[in-house]
Amino acid sequence: MSAALYLLPVTLGDTPLETVLPSYNKEVILRIHHFIVEDIRSARRFLKKVDREIDIDALKFYTLNKHTTPEELSGYLQPLEAGHSMGVISEAGCPAVADPGADVVAIAQKKNLRVVPLVGPSSIILSVMGSGFNGQSFAFHGYLPIEAGERAKKIKMLEQRVYTEQQTQLFIETPYRNNKMVDDILHNCRPQTRLCIAANITCEGEYIKTKTIKEWHGKVPDLSKIPCIFLLYK
Template identity: 75%
Template sequence: MKPALYLIPVTLGDTSIEQVLPAYNKDIILSIKHFIVEDIRSARRFLKKVDQDIDIDSLRFYELNKRTPKSQFSNYLDPLHNGESMGVISEAGCPAVADPGADVVAIAQKKGLNVVPLVGPSSIILGVMASGFNGQSFAFNGYLPIDTNERMKSLKNLETKIYQEDQTQLFIETPYRNHKMLDDILAHCRPQTKLCIAANITCPDEYIQTKSVQEWKKGVPNLAKVPCIFLLYK
């Protein structure tokens, strides 16, 4: 196996490995001894989920999150420079997508190192697939502003793009603020604008539903503390 920085997708929730990840991923994971991870504890749990017999203590972890000084990023790739493959593991879904792992991938690309993305679940792509919205032109906007006025402006700007550019708009929110986000969407978006709520994607209690803003005002699901992605379209 050629030494590379492998981007390793993680299940989006309490889903079996076999349901969302190819068997090939396991073979790659078990061949790697160095992992760049968003959170060491959750990465260790994921690796145990991949193979209960994996020798966790023989592995080395490099934590990469919003608290990690950027000056450390480049040194994280030293094992790869020395001919050893490395893996990047996010908290959930695909690494380097709405994830700090993108920073170390950028360094690897700049240095001409081999980067290999592995197949796995992405709430962004799965959400677009299930929404019934435009899948040829869409934009993921990450987190919208927390400030109410700024968030209102962002929603209005995204809605303008929907109608002027025929582009699906996606964004996420911290799970405990889902209902605040939903309240703002219903308060500030046009009644005919369509909203898809995609929650707990790939999990046993998966919920994906598309309705107009006006229809959602008749009743909304309980999204408290649930990983969720919101999609808007005309």
């Protein structure tokens, strides 16, 4: 296996690995001894799930989060520059997609180091697949503004893009604010606009439903504390 920065997807929840990750991923992981991770504890749990016999204490972990300085981040790739493969592990799903791992990938590209993304679950792609919306043109916006006025303005702007650009619009919210998010969508969007709510993707209790704003009124399930992604289309 040639030296590279391997982007290692993890499950989106407590899902059996074999249902969402190829066996090849395990082969790659077991050859890597340097990992850049969002959270060391969850990364260690994931690696133990990959192989119960893995020697965690023999591995080197580098933390990548909002507190990591650019200088620290650049130094993380020294093992790769010395010819040792490294792996990037996020909290859930695919590294570098709506994830701080993108920063270290950018540095690797700038240094002309090999980058290899591996196959795994992405809530963005899977929700588009299950929504029935336009999969040729879509945009993911991450978190919307928290302030009520700004959030309403943003929702209306995204809905307008649906109609002017025929583009699917995706965004997320902190799980404990999901119900408030749906209320804001229903209050600010046109009755005929379609909303897809995709929750617990690939996990037990998976829920992916598409209805018009008018149809959703009075029929929204309790989404508190559940990982969700919201999609708008006409």
